[in-house]
Amino acid sequence: MIAVVQRVLQSSVVINGSLYSQIEKGVNILIGFEKGDTVENITRMAKKCSELRIFEDENGKMSNSIIDIDGEMLIVSQFTLAGDVSKGRRPDFTNAMHPDLAKEYYEKFICECKKIIGDDKVKSGIFAADMKVSILNDGPVTIIIKL
Structure with missing residues (x-):
C-alpha cells in the first residue's frame, strides 16, 4: 500500500468536465494498493495519514x-x-x-479516515474514473508512505 500525502491549500477532482469534490486546507492523498496488502494495513495507513504532523504550529514547526x-x-x-x-x-x-x-480496499480506506477525522471532512474521487485532479500544494510538503 502506497500513499502520497500532500499538504494542500486546496484540492479538487473533476470528472467528465464537472466538479465532483473539493477541499480547502488539508491533505490530498493519492492511494495505491498492491498484491499482498492486507485489511489490517488499511487501518494502519488511515491512522498514519490522519496523524501525520505536517502542519505548522504557532511557532512555525510542523x-x-x-x-x-x-x-x-x-x-x-x-x-x-x-x-x-x-x-x-x-x-x-x-x-x-x-x-x-482494490476498489474494496479504497472504500474501506475512505471509511477508516472518516472514522478518524469525521464524515464531513473526507472527500474522494471515483475508483477507476478518468479524473482531473487539481492540487495546490502548500509548502510544498509531500510525504510518501509505504506499508
Whole structure:
C-alpha cells in the first residue's frame, strides 16, 4: 500500500468536465494498493495519514496533524503508484492489486479516515474514473508512505 500525502491549500477532482469534490486546507492523498496488502494495513495507513504532523504550529514547526487543524482530506485512488520502472521505460503494473479488491480496499480506506477525522471532512474521487485532479500544494510538503 502506497500513499502520497500532500499538504494542500486546496484540492479538487473533476470528472467528465464537472466538479465532483473539493477541499480547502488539508491533505490530498493519492492511494495505491498492491498484491499482498492486507485489511489490517488499511487501518494502519488511515491512522498514519490522519496523524501525520505536517502542519505548522504557532511557532512555525510542523507539529500539527490534520486532526489538530480541523482540516479536510481528499482521497484519490491511483493504481499507477504500484508501477515498477526498474527495468526499461514502460511501467510494469503486475504488482498492482486486482481492481475488484482494490476498489474494496479504497472504500474501506475512505471509511477508516472518516472514522478518524469525521464524515464531513473526507472527500474522494471515483475508483477507476478518468479524473482531473487539481492540487495546490502548500509548502510544498509531500510525504510518501509505504506499508
